[in-house]
Amino acid sequence: MKIDYDQNEVKIEIEGSVYNLHPLWIRERSNEENMVDQNSLQRLYDPEKLPVDLKISDLTRINKEKVRIKFSDDHTAEYCLKSLSKELQRSKGLPEQILWDNSNIELKNFEFNYDENEDDQLLKILHYYHQYGFVLVSGLDPKDGEVINFANKIGYIRETNFGKLFNVVSQKQPNDLAYTSIELESHTDNPYRKPVPSIQFLFCIENSCEGGDSTVVDGFKVASDLKNKKPEVFETLSKTLINFKFKDKDAVLEKTGKIIKLSERGELKQIKYSNRLDFVFYQQPDQLEKFYESKRLMHEMINSDKYVLKFHLDPGSLLIMNNYRTLHGRTSYNTAEGSRWLQGLYIDHDSAESKYKLLAHE
C-alpha cells in the first residue's frame, strides 16, 4: 500500500486503485479522545466545529499498519491503514457470496448439537448462509415453537399479520396458498409488505406425507445469468414497476417494486417474485408484451432443473433463507397418508449480519 499527501488530500494506492481522501473525510475517522466518546466511539462534535477549509499539515508513517496525520487546526490523529483500506474497498465484513445452481452447489446439512459450543456452530451456519443465501440445519427438537427458540439465538423476530410464527399446514379455507397441499412454485415471500421480510425460517415438525419436498433457488444466480445471456430481459425485469398485493378479511397490503431490484451502483439487491400476487402497472401494449415475455422466461428458469435445488425436510430440520436473494417453493403433498406441519417466521437482515460479525470477530 502506497501513501502520499499534499495539503489538500491524502492519496492511498491499494491493489492498483488510487483513492484521493478529502481532509474532512479523514478527520471524521479520527478516534482521538477529544473527537469521539471512548466507549461508544461516537463523535462528540457537530460538523460546523470543523473548518471547511481544513488542510493536511503533516503525515508520518508510524509502521506498516499505522499512520499519524496532523491537520491545519492542530489536531493530530493516528489511523489504522487496514481499517481505512477495508472501508475504501467497501468491505461488508461478510463472507463473499457464492452464486450457485445445481452444477456448483455444495449442499451441507449442519447438525445442531444442544450440548456443544453454540457460538462455534452458529458461526459456521451463518457463514454458509451468507455465502449461499440459505442454510439447512438439523437435529433441533421437532416441537411447537422450537423455531422461536432457535431464531432468538440469531436475531429478533419480525411479527406480521400471520403472527409471530405461522403454521404451514393444509387448511380448509386458507387465506394463502401456502396453507393448502398444492405445489408452490419458486417465489419470494410477502413482496407486498413494507419492508419485505428479510430472512425466513422454515422449521419441520412433521413431514410424513408423500411429496412435500422443499425447493430453493438462488435468485441472484438467475438474475446474473439473465444479465449475461439475455440483457434485454434483465433490463425489463429491473425497470418494470409492479404492484404486489395481499388481501384477506383482516389486512390489505400493497407495495410497489421491481422483480429485480438493483442498488445505485448496479449491484443485485433484491428479487421480488410471486406469480400469484403481482399486478404490473398499466403500460402501452408493446411495452407490456416485452414484460410478459421476460417474466415468462424468468418463471421458466426459476422452476427449471438447472436452478431448483430440492430436498426433503425431516422433523427437526430448519431451512433458513435470505428472502431478498433466494426463492423457495415445495412440491405438492398428499395428506391422505401421513401429516405435514411446518412452522415459519421472519427475522431481519441486520440481526443475522450483526451476529455473524460479532462471532467472526471474537
Ligand SMILES: [Fe+2]
Ligand atoms: Fe413461501
